Amino acid sequence: GESVGLHLPTLSVQEGDNSIINCAYSNSASDYFIWYKQESGKGPQFIIDIRSNMDKRQGQRVTVLLNKTVKHLSLQIAATQPGDSAVYFCAENKKAGTALIFGKGTTLSVSS
Amino acid sequence: EADIYQTPRYLVIGTGKKITLECSQTMGHDKMYWYQQDPGMELHLIHYSYGVNSTEKGDLSSESTVSRIRTEHFPLTLESARPSHTSQYLCASSEPGQASKKLFFGSGTQLSVL
Numbered sequence: 001g002e003s004v005g006l007h008l009p010t011l012s013v014q015e016g017d018n019s020i021i022n023c024a025y026s027n028s029a030s031d032y033f034i035w036y037k038q039e040s041g042k043g044p045q046f047i048i049d050i051r052s053n054m055d056k057r058q059g060q061r062v063t064v065l066l067n068k069t070v071k072h073l074s075l076q077i078a079a080t081q082p083g084d085s086a087v088y089f090c091a092e093n094k095k096a097g098t099a100l101i102f103g104k105g106t107t108l109s110v111s112s
Numbered sequence: 113e114a115d116i117y118q119t120p121r122y123l124v125i126g127t128g129k130k131i132t133l134e135c136s137q138t139m140g141h142d143k144m145y146w147y148q149q150d151p152g153m154e155l156h157l158i159h160y161s162y163g164v165n166s167t168e169k170g171d172l173s174s175e176s177t178v179s180r181i182r183t184e185h186f187p188l189t190l191e192s193a194r195p196s197h198t199s200q201y202l203c204a205s206s207e208p209g210q211a212s213k214k215l216f217f218g219s220g221t222q223l224s225v226l
Contacts, residue, residue, distance in 0.1 A: 032213050043118075043202050043217030044155070089154065093213045099145055099170065100215055102155040 008106055015112040019077040023090035023103055026071060032093040034100065035064060035075045039086045047075070047088075077108075085110045115139050118203050118218035125193055126226050133188045133221045135203035144186040145215065147202045148172060155202060161186055193225045 013019050025033070031052040036044035050057045050064045050073075057064050063076040073090050087105040094101060116137040125131055137144065142163045147155040147170075157170030161180040175197070176190050186205075190197055200222050204215040 034214060036217075041219075043204075043219045044215075045217070046214055049214060087152065099157050099160050100213065101157070101171070102147075104154045105152065107152070 009104070010107045010109065012109045012111065013080050015080060015082060015110055017080050019075075019080045019084070019108060019110075021075045021077075021088050021106045021108065023073040023075075024071060025073060025090075025092050025103075027092065027094050028068070028071065030092040030094050033064070033066060033073050034091050034093075035062075036089045036091065036102075037084075037086045038089065038105070044089060080108075080110050082110045082112055084108060116203060116205055116216050116218040118201075118221050120221060121219065122222045122224075124224045124226065127192075127194055129193050131190050131193055131223070133201055133203075133223070135186045135188070135218060136184050137186075137205045137216070138184060139205065139207075139216070140183065141205035141216075142183065142208045143206045144180065145204045145206075146170075146176075146178060146186070146188050147204065148174065149200045149202055149220075151200075159188065193223075195225045198223060198225050 034049040035047040037047050038044045048059045048062050048064045061078045065074045087107050089102050089105045091100040091102045119134045144161045146159040148158050149155045156172035158172050158174040159178040161167045167178050176188050178188050200220045202220045203218045206215050
């Protein structure tokens with residue numbers, strides 16, 4: 001079936017490095033994508049979103065890239081900090097008016 | 113910080129008990145959702161509502177039921193809890209309109225059924 005997935009279940013980086021978390025999606029009709037950060041014992045927290053008519057969107061220390069040709073989504077975190085340690089989920093919206101579908105998470109561990 | 117609240121935060125209960133997980137939001141959002149999440153795993157949609165008196169089942173089959181009598185309140189009920197219901201339950205809401213799809217999440221209820 002169609003689903004949103006992430007390439008790696010875990011990612012370990014050193015403090016100050018740039019992190020790249022990847023996500024593959026299979027539904028070419030999806031028009032909205034979003035990244036969430038979930039810390040232990042908490043609900044997911046919005047990071048950044050992007051619509052399918054865009055290739056790139058930047059926030060504070062984060063950038064989301066969308067490659068519709070290969071159905072690939074990535075989250076780049078600049079100058080990763082220990083506070084960035086969490087599980088990161090991508091999600092897609094397959095059609096207007098429906099709820100977000102989440103992929104499997106990537107656990108980011110930042111060591112100082 | 114989103115104004116969406118879930119209670120209780122943790123619940124340990126015996127098999128066969130009826131439980132209700134509470135979710136309230138003060139943002140006036142018309143859309144509300146319940147997701148189920150096992151540790152370290154993805155979120156699965158179990159119920160959603162697009163407004164008062166509107167409820168739909170999500171992608172993941174669930175023995176729970178929901179109601180939406182007031183805009184701000186979206187409780188989830190399990191008539192007879194079983195160990196297989198042990199999981200984290202996350203409530204979320206989103207703003208009105210087709211263009212707004214960003215979800216705001218509560219902190220979740222961690223349910224353990226013995």
